[in-house]
Amino acid sequence: MAVVSVEGLSRRYGRHRGVEDVSFEVQDHEIVGLLGPNGSGKTTILRILTGYLQPGVGRVRVDGLDVVRDGRAARARIGYVPENAPLYGQMRVNEFLDFMGRLRGLQGPALRGAIAAACDRLALGPVAEAMIGRLSRGYRQRVAIAQALLHAPRLLVLDEPTNGLDPRQIIELRHLLRDLARDCSVLVTSHILAEMERVADRVAILLDGRLLTVHRIAREGRAAALRIRSGAEGAPAVAAALAALPPGVTAMEEPATGDVASWRLEVPEPEAALAALAAAGLASVEALPPASGLEELFLRLTAGKAVH
Numbered sequence: 682m683a684v685v686s687v688e689g690l691s692r693r694y695g696r697h698r699g700v701e702d703v704s705f706e707v708q709d710h711e712i713v714g715l716l717g718p719n720g721s722g723k724t725t726i727l728r729i730l731t732g733y734l735q736p737g738v739g740r741v742r743v744d745g746l747d748v749v750r751d752g753r754a755a756r757a758r759i760g761y762v763p764e765n766a767p768l769y770g771q772m773r774v775n776e777f778l779d780f781m782g783r784l785r786g787l788q789g790p791a792l793r794g795a796i797a798a799a800c801d802r803l804a805l806g807p808v809a810e811a812m813i814g815r816l817s818r819g820y821r822q823r824v825a826i827a828q829a830l831l832h833a834p835r836l837l838v839l840d841e842p843t844n845g846l847d848p849r850q851i852i853e854l855r856h857l858l859r860d861l862a863r864d865c866s867v868l869v870t871s872h873i874l875a876e877m878e879r880v881a882d883r884v885a886i887l888l889d890g891r892l893l894t895v896h897r898i899a900r901e902g903r904a905a906a907l908r909i910r911s912g913a914e915g916a917p918a919v920a921a922a923l924a925a926l927p928p929g930v931t932a933m934e935e936p937a938t939g940d941v942a943s944w945r946l947e948v949p950e951p952e953a954a955l956a957a958l959a960a961a962g963l964a965s966v967e968a969l970p971p972a973s974g975l976e977e978l979f980l981r982l983t984a985g986k987a988v989h
């Protein structure tokens with residue numbers, strides 16, 4: 682059973698569209714990204730999921746529980762890390778976690794155990810006694826995630842979690858989310874495509890409140906892309922080399938620049954493909970960073986639309 686199931690969800694703000702006819706699922710241990718520019722409907726979906734907003738039309742279930750009919754029980758399955766997580770600056774980290782754990786109904790040894798486990802996972806030990814207001818942004822983010830994990834949720838929801846983080850903190854967060862997905866499912870929003878591509882298993886692309894597609898990020902093996910360039914005189918040699926490539930390779934001719942023709946190859950085994958191309962006497966072969974196809978897909982789907 683899907684941990685999140687959104688079916689035909691629409692929500693208006695007066696005459697203004699928030700989201701329209703959105704459907705997607707998040708499976709167990711899956712990281713799903715909601716990707717879209719500002720105003721595309723990401724926060725609206727998260728608010729409905731977490732019970733802050735009523736859906737207009739459609740059904741949203743968490744762990745099989747309807748977020749309207751079984752709102753309380755559904756919310757108990759979710760850990761929520763809002764954007765710019767509002768934390769209590771005057772509280773110490775351990776006091777805050779104690780307070781949040783009690784709000785979640787934990788007490789006694791179960792509460793202490795949950796706090797210790799969350800602090801351990803988020804490496805909060807060194808700042809447990811520190812005032813939240815004095816922490817760096819990266820540490821505050823970790824405290825916000827720790828409070829969301831206290832009740833061992835089935836689903837962790839994070840709204841724009843990388844906002845304001847530096848590159849090192851962003852990398853740490855990515856590793857952390859992958860680690861957390863061993864225990865729960867993760868739904869994360871971002872308007873930054875490269876981030877989603879690195880962390881998510883699937884990405885739901887939203888624009889103007891509509892879901893354009895859900896894209897699976899390919900991470901299998903050591904797949905890579907190569908580019909071959911050749912002038913007109915070399916074209917027959919390239920054609921012969923492409924015909925002799927190992928199975929599993931796909932080749933696509935790209936728009937030529939001047940007299941230079943260019944092919945993009947998706948190859949499952951880069952070394953084998955490079956060896957075959959070298960044996961065919963092709964010198965101008967360039968290795969490209971592996972692509973999941975998300976960027977091209979996003980550009981194609983949003984072509985002609987103003988995306989900021």
Ligand SMILES: Nc1ncnc2c1ncn2[C@@H]1O[C@H](COP(=O)(O)OP(=O)(O)OP(=O)(O)O)[C@@H](O)[C@H]1O
Binds near residue numbers: 698722890
């Ligand atoms: N309270 C509100 N009243 C009126 N319109 C709203 C309200 N909240 C959101 N909207 C509109 O609904 C649409 C979707 O907004 P939403 O905040 O869900 O998008 P978003 O993708 O989360 O954007 P952001 O990244 O800026 O938070 C936008 O056009 C927005 O202007």
